[in-house]
Amino acid sequence: MTRTVIIAGGGPVGLLIAAELRLNGVPAMVLERRAHRDTEAFSRLLHGRSADVLERRGLLAGLGELPRWPAVHFAHLPMDLAKASPDDYWLIVPQNRVEAALEDHAVALGAEIRRGHEVLAVEQDDAGVTVTVRGADGEYRVEGAFLVGADGGNSTVRDAAGFVAPPRGPSWYGLVAQVEGYAGPEGAGTGPAGLYGVIPDEGFHHVMTTEFARDTPGHEVPVTFDEVRESVLRVAGAPVTGGRPRWTARYGNTTRLPDSYRKGRVVLAGDAAHTHFHAVGHGLNTGLNDAVNLGWKLAAEVDGTAPEGLLDSYDTERRPVGERAVRVMRAQLALLHPLEELEPLRSLFAELVELPPVVEHLVGAVTTVRYPLERVLPGDSAGFSPLIGRPLPVLPKAAVPAVHSGRGVLLAREGDPRSPGSLPGWADRVTRVGIPAVPELDAPGVLVRPDGVVAWAGTDDKGLTVALETWFGPAA
Numbered sequence: 185m186t187r188t189v190i191i192a193g194g195g196p197v198g199l200l201i202a203a204e205l206r207l208n209g210v211p212a213m214v215l216e217r218r219a220h221r222d223t224e225a226f227s228r229l230l231h232g233r234s235a236d237v238l239e240r241r242g243l244l245a246g247l248g249e250l251p252r253w254p255a256v257h258f259a260h261l262p263m264d265l266a267k268a269s270p271d272d273y274w275l276i277v278p279q280n281r282v283e284a285a286l287e288d289h290a291v292a293l294g295a296e297i298r299r300g301h302e303v304l305a306v307e308q309d310d311a312g313v314t315v316t317v318r319g320a321d322g323e324y325r326v327e328g329a330f331l332v333g334a335d336g337g338n339s340t341v342r343d344a345a346g347f348v349a350p351p352r353g354p355s356w357y358g359l360v361a362q363v364e365g366y367a368g369p370e371g372a373g374t375g376p377a378g379l380y381g382v383i384p385d386e387g388f389h390h391v392m393t394t395e396f397a398r399d400t401p402g403h404e405v406p407v408t409f410d411e412v413r414e415s416v417l418r419v420a421g422a423p424v425t426g427g428r429p430r431w432t433a434r435y436g437n438t439t440r441l442p443d444s445y446r447k448g449r450v451v452l453a454g455d456a457a458h459t460h461f462h463a464v465g466h467g468l469n470t471g472l473n474d475a476v477n478l479g480w481k482l483a484a485e486v487d488g489t490a491p492e493g494l495l496d497s498y499d500t501e502r503r504p505v506g507e508r509a510v511r512v513m514r515a516q517l518a519l520l521h522p523l524e525e526l527e528p529l530r531s532l533f534a535e536l537v538e539l540p541p542v543v544e545h546l547v548g549a550v551t552t553v554r555y556p557l558e559r560v561l562p563g564d565s566a567g568f569s570p571l572i573g574r575p576l577p578v579l580p581k582a583a584v585p586a587v588h589s590g591r592g593v594l595l596a597r598e599g600d601p602r603s604p605g606s607l608p609g610w611a612d613r614v615t616r617v618g619i620p621a622v623p624e625l626d627a628p629g630v631l632v633r634p635d636g637v638v639a640w641a642g643t644d645d646k647g648l649t650v651a652l653e654t655w656f657g658p659a660a
Contacts (some may be wrong), residue, residue, distance in 0.1 A: 197454030203481020225278030458506030609659025
């Protein structure tokens with residue numbers, strides 16, 4: 185049987201999954217319907233947890249100096265990020281730059297990228313998957329051990345594999361354009377017809393509109409500048425009197441969350457797994473964290489080294505995060521349309537988002553991740569370290585090489601007699617690293633999974649053994 189994992193979708197999520205598989209020696213083939221990389225960007229924000237993901241693989245520095253975005257919004261009600269936790273921040277970086285860095289990373293690790301190849305149909309059995317693909321030379325079939333659907337909100341894989349994902353709530357329709365010589369309304373605002381934002385950039389304006397209760401032309405229909413001008417007029421109430429578009433795109437969908445992220449040998453990630461209203465980069469950022477959670481687990485499953493239930497833990501850990509993102513985005517939609525009826529509620533929310541605890545809660549509702557990993561450990565969960573189930577809060581310098589390689593890491597505090605010793609039986613999967621005392625890691629020993637999540641922390645040898653067996657399999 186082939187060991188190749190086929191990935192539908194060559195956006196940031198699919199490319200990061202391919203790279204994670206290659207770090208673990210598993211062949212990865214990415215099928216992307218776009219013939220070329222995007223030169224422009226839909227999303228321009230990367231939140232702190234996603235920056236951590238890229239840093240753990242040594243990719244963040246390659247994106248250059250990234251300014252911080254000072255504020256985010258909830259249903260177009262601005263929130264000052266200075267009132268949130270210091271860990272909750274947004275970096276300004278166009279999505280196409282992130283995608284380019286991830287593609288170069290995946291290719292350098294040996295992933296195969298097939299651009300201009302579109303998935304048409306999916307078949308699976310106990311032995312693997314067969315995917316029908318349309319490329320420049322016509323249709324062909326390719327076989328793989330697993331298929332990952334990272335092909336966006338209108339996912340072909342999700343529908344072809346039979347995932348149940350009925351639409352929820354209202355639909356929306358929007359346009360994005362980069363316009364040179366723009367002349368028209370600027371800033372951001374809301375109106376009865378929808379939302380708009382016009383932000384000046386280097387040599388152009390970034391124009392974005394969102395409309396509700398309006399049919400979306402098919403995604404295959406080219407976007408015209410007239411369509412952009414008419415949408416701006418409807419939502420901003422003022423005309424665009426000049427400009428030349430250098431890039432345009434259309435988006436629109438309804439909220440969807442599948443009943444499961446996995447169906448046999450087909451797994452969903454990114455927008456295919458949680459389709460929701462786009463605001464401040466939540467789709468991209470939730471998807472990148474899907475990717476690092478899935479990659480190492482899928483690799484272990486392909487290699488036959490995964491402990492029982494490891495791949496299923498992707499669904500149990502990430503689907504609640506997707507469900508929370510969907511709920512938060514639907515709450516924002518509920519505050520946006522119909523706007524004239526919601527003004528009293530919006531006025532109240534405008535007062536609430538001036539309060540630091542409210543800002544911290546609303547921001548953390550999407551950015552904060554905690555998995556209940558203590559459920560697999562012996563003892564009283566009330567006594568477990570608060571580090572468990574959360575991303576590693578700081579990356580000690582000594583651990584950087586092991587973390588960059590995608591291995592599990594056991595951090596042992598040097599000079600502390602309670603620190604865990606060597607790892608007989610797991611040294612082929614987990615690297616022990618001695619580190620000095622670090623205030624953020626208030627435990628003599630910390631076991632970190634390949635996705636950067638703390639699986640165990642403390643001094644209990646029995647708990648460490650259980651965590652090692654749970655996430656990395658029995659001792660060799």
